[in-house]
Amino acid sequence: xxxxxxxxxxxxxxxxxxxxxxxxxxxxxxxxxxxxxxxxxxxxxxxxxxxxxxxxxxxxxxxxxxxxxxxxxxxxxxxxxxxxxxxxxxxxxxxxxxxxxxxxxxxxxxxxxxxxxxxxxxxxxxxxxxxxxxxxxxxxxxxxxxxxxxxxxxxxxxxxxxxxxxxxxxxxxxxxxxxxxxxxxxxxxxxxxxxxxxxxxxxxxxxxxxxxxxxxxxxxxxxxxxxxxxxxxxxxxxxxxxxxxxxxxxxxxxxxxxxxxxxxxxxxxxxxxxxxxxxxxxxxxxxxxxxxxxxxxxxxxxxxxxxxxxxxxxxxxxxxxxxxxxxxxxxxxxxxxxxxxxxxxxxxxxxxxxxxxxxxxxxxxxxxxxxxxxxx
Numbered sequence: 001x002x003x004x005x006x007x008x009x010x011x012x013x014x015x016x017x018x019x020x021x022x023x024x025x026x027x028x029x030x031x032x033x034x035x036x037x038x039x040x041x042x043x044x045x046x047x048x049x050x051x052x053x054x055x056x057x058x059x060x061x062x063x064x065x066x067x068x069x070x071x072x073x074x075x076x077x078x079x080x081x082x083x084x085x086x087x088x089x090x091x092x093x094x095x096x097x098x099x100x101x102x103x104x105x106x107x108x109x110x111x112x113x114x115x116x117x118x119x120x121x122x123x124x125x126x127x128x129x130x131x132x133x134x135x136x137x138x139x140x141x142x143x144x145x146x147x148x149x150x151x152x153x154x155x156x157x158x159x160x161x162x163x164x165x166x167x168x169x170x171x172x173x174x175x176x177x178x179x180x181x182x183x184x185x186x187x188x189x190x191x192x193x194x195x196x197x198x199x200x201x202x203x204x205x206x207x208x209x210x211x212x213x214x215x216x217x218x219x220x221x222x223x224x225x226x227x228x229x230x231x232x233x234x235x236x237x238x239x240x241x242x243x244x245x246x247x248x249x250x251x252x253x254x255x256x257x258x259x260x261x262x263x264x265x266x267x268x269x270x271x272x273x274x275x276x277x278x279x280x281x282x283x284x285x286x287x288x289x290x291x292x293x294x295x296x297x298x299x300x301x302x303x304x305x306x307x308x309x310x311x312x313x314x315x316x317x318x319x320x321x322x323x324x325x326x327x328x329x330x331x332x333x334x335x336x337x338x339x340x341x342x343x344x345x346x347x348x349x350x351x352x353x354x355x356x357x358x359x360x361x362x363x364x365x366x367x368x369x370x371x372x373x374x375x376x
Contacts, residue, residue, distance in 0.1 A: 002027035002318060005097035007077055007087065009033035009061060012103035012285035012303035018374065019311030021068050025318055030071045030095060032087065036061050038375055042300060043368050044121065044128035045164045048135050049172050049338055054125045059375045077104070080257045082278040099280050099314055102267060103307065106248040106286035106298075109150060114225035118244035121161055134241055135169065140181030141240030143169060144230050148189050148222060150247030153264025153289065158298050159194055160333050162186075162245050163205055167337035170212050175338075184214045185237050187230060191219030196295040197333065197344045198351040204342060205335075208356065248286060248298060262289035271326040273310045282310045292329040295346055301332050334364040 004020065004027045006013050017029060038059040046052040065072050075089040086096035108120050119127050119134070135143075145166045149157035166186055173179040186193075186209060192202050209216060220234035225244065230237040250265040260268040260276045266289035268276040273288070275281040285303030290296060306327040313323030331346040341360030345352040354360070 002099070003097040004029045004099045004101065004314065005085070005087065005095055006031045006101045006103060007033070008103035008105060008285075009035055009038060010103065010105055010285065010303070011038075011300040012105075012307040013101070014038060014061070014064070014375065015304040015307035016101050016103060016284065016311055017064075017068050017070055019308045020314065023311055023315040025311070025315050027098075027314075027318070028071070029069070030073060030097065031065065032073045032075060032077060032089065032095065034074065034076045036065075036072060036074050038372075039125050040368065040372060041122060041125070044125055045161055045168055045336060046338075047125070047128040048132040048165075049168060051338070054129050057125055059372060061375060064375045077253065079253055080259065082258045082275060082281045085280050097280075099282065099317075101307075101310055102275070102281070102283040102287050103285050103303070104251055104287050106156070106266065107251055109246045109249050112148075112222060112225060112246060114227075115244065115246065117225045117227045118242040120245060121165060121243060122158055122245060131165070131241075131243060138182075138240055140178070142183045142185060142238055143241045143243070144185045144187060144237050144239035145169075145243040146187035146217075146222075146230065147193060147245040148247055150249055150264045153247070153249075153262055153266060155196070155289075155294070155296060156248040156264045156266065156298060157196070158245060158248065158286075159188075160197070160299070160335060162243065163194065164336050165243055166214060167208065167212070167335070170214060171338040184212075185217055185239070186214055187217040187220075187222075187232070187237055189219070189221050189232075193218065196297060196331070198295070198346060198353060200351065200353045201342075201344045204353060204355065208342075250287060254287075264289065272313055272323055273306050273327055274313075274323070282314075284310055290327070293346075295331060296329050297331045297333075299331070299333065302327075302330065305330060334360050334367075336361055336364055 040057040077087045080087045085100040147159045147162045220232040223231040267283045269283045269288045284306035309327035312325035333344045335342040340356040340358045342356045343354040
């Protein structure tokens, strides 16, 4: 029987499992991950407001894995042999398969001096909880929120949540009747952050910041972060709380393998999500570097679409056919502000941006409920 090995327990990995079974693939599936739960990070933005608790966003996967007849190994991968389609785990096991799907996600660059003084929201649910604790402990002061990319791979960025944190904290302070005690500052080396969303979206984001009285410090290279300030080449931003999302890069163990890597240390892949030059090895989500438009996003929705393409291609191979399904480049983002949301959609030449509307906040919450239903 065909054996499929999947690395990871996030969006791409779990979507691959569902899509494979939906297409009737009867292969043995082994899922390898350090944790047997899905952490639903898109909703972590709501933890500071109390709209979500961290426990609500940790979804145990045992029932899901049992339903889909998946063998689970709770361990970390330490290295990989792409030529042999095998991995070595932390406990010394060597697991090989006919197909190997890498859906491990990426990691955030920590090269900026003093980055340990900032909270990096998308590193997990724990940072969101830490943001909440520190935010509510402040009686006043300056909150600095910013983002940057990987200079070796400009597309390796996840900036949307930083805009959401900025707007959500502003809304929360207004609801608490203490906005006048705080100054909010958004910073980025880019003079127009969020360009992957489209020029109209950037215009809307910057206009919304101005409307809310959020100051900006844009277009200046970052030098370092200190406990109470962000230092750029153009000056300093005093801060009592610093949220910063750096660019992304591949997992550290990628570099010790025969995987082909991009300049940003992501795994090189083609439009069918096949790892370049490595038959039977596939990649989906943040771990990969894919061909596509310059706005190709690093987001859960895109990871799902790539996982679906992999499932279609493996299903074709199982039927003796050539794989021929490319992933769909698509960006869907509801940028939440706690009481409303701004929608951005991109596909092909379509670039739609809707202004902040209350129904879009509820649509984001409904999508969360719909998505998690499959795992609960």
